[in-house]
Amino acid sequence: MNDIGAMDSRINKIKSAMALPAIAAPMFLVSNPATVIAACKSGVMGSFPGPNARTTADLRDWLTEITTSLGPDDAPWAMNMITHSSYGRFDDEIALVEEFQPDLVITALGGPHRVTTQVHAYGGLVFADVTSPGFARKALEKGADGLVLVCAGAGGHTGEYAILPFIEEVRSFFDGPLIVGGGIGTGRAIRAVENLGADFAYLGTRFLATSETMIPDAYRQMVWQSTMEDLIASRAITGALGNWMRASVEAAGISVEDMSQAATLDFSGDMHAGSKAWKHVWSAGQGVGAITRPETIAQVVGTLVEEYKQAVADQSKGSRYLPDSAE
Ligand SMILES: Cc1cc2nc3c(=O)[nH]c(=O)nc-3n(C[C@H](O)[C@H](O)[C@H](O)COP(=O)(O)O)c2cc1C
Numbered sequence: 001m002n003d004i005g006a007m008d009s010r011i012n013k014i015k016s017a018m019a020l021p022a023i024a025a026p027m028f029l030v031s032n033p034a035t036v037i038a039a040c041k042s043g044v045m046g047s048f049p050g051p052n053a054r055t056t057a058d059l060r061d062w063l064t065e066i067t068t069s070l071g072p073d074d075a076p077w078a079m080n081m082i083t084h085s086s087y088g089r090f091d092d093e094i095a096l097v098e099e100f101q102p103d104l105v106i107t108a109l110g111g112p113h114r115v116t117t118q119v120h121a122y123g124g125l126v127f128a129d130v131t132s133p134g135f136a137r138k139a140l141e142k143g144a145d146g147l148v149l150v151c152a153g154a155g156g157h158t159g160e161y162a163i164l165p166f167i168e169e170v171r172s173f174f175d176g177p178l179i180v181g182g183g184i185g186t187g188r189a190i191r192a193v194e195n196l197g198a199d200f201a202y203l204g205t206r207f208l209a210t211s212e213t214m215i216p217d218a219y220r221q222m223v224w225q226s227t228m229e230d231l232i233a234s235r236a237i238t239g240a241l242g243n244w245m246r247a248s249v250e251a252a253g254i255s256v257e258d259m260s261q262a263a264t265l266d267f268s269g270d271m272h273a274g275s276k277a278w279k280h281v282w283s284a285g286q287g288v289g290a291i292t293r294p295e296t297i298a299q300v301v302g303t304l305v306e307e308y309k310q311a312v313a314d315q316s317k318g319s320r321y322l323p324d325s326a327e
Pocket of ligand 1: 025027030049150156157183184202203208285286
């Protein structure tokens, strides 16, 4: 079998262990083992960012909990790693990745090349989180097996490119595994990005306020009350472009003028200490308006599966602009 055939069959194997082609995306100070386990047991891929575990010892405990709780019938899981050169805990994290062997490692804020050798050695796949075709090409040159296209409207550090042309442009030079995120919050949207050429949809905001995440209740309530018009896109909070809920920006005493400045990217210190970013200034993506009430991850996945099935059924009805059969 050629390389592409071998990769296709690996992706199909991963999909066959899932109820729908979706990933509960990693979210800083949001996802933890409870989130990952609930996602995987509900049939979508669970994931979390390594820095969410405060210390290396905590990270070991988290990885032990995840790997001992999940069984062969559960969906695969992924860990998200910062590979930026300023990230101080990189060596500890990659050693734990080698030990606990997540099915996927998703690299962010730095290239994938720092983890490919170690992850490939145990049979895992490396996906690089990218926000432009240029970064996509670079990540592939640096050995990524697949890409995560983070498009405009995403929660957290967002992309600026619209989902439709971004997928098309990347598909013009890459036919390997593709994960796509940014504003996807329904089963219909998951089906739509699949039709456009994505293998998996990446959903952060849709899972943000579920009962298994570790955010404070005030954050959950702000998610239920906010719509896309309540977001501010800014580089002021972390240095990278992020979507932030206006009410949390105001509550943190940050002015509109402050929001127009760009901060400097730096992951060298304890990411849980000090800064207002993430802890007091809260992020959500443009799909936030659809989330209005308390839900568990299993309930969200149940809704997504029903919507997805309906979208597939609707598709078979064809388009009202085309004749049913070409005679
Ligand atoms: C509160 C929050 C925190 C996030 N933190 C991270 C992170 O630590 N690492 C990462 O790669 N992506 C992070 N993201 C981005 C998500 O992984 C994903 O790309 C995004 O949520 C997809 O867009 P959506 O929110 O519109 O579904 C975060 C998103 C949110 C909403």
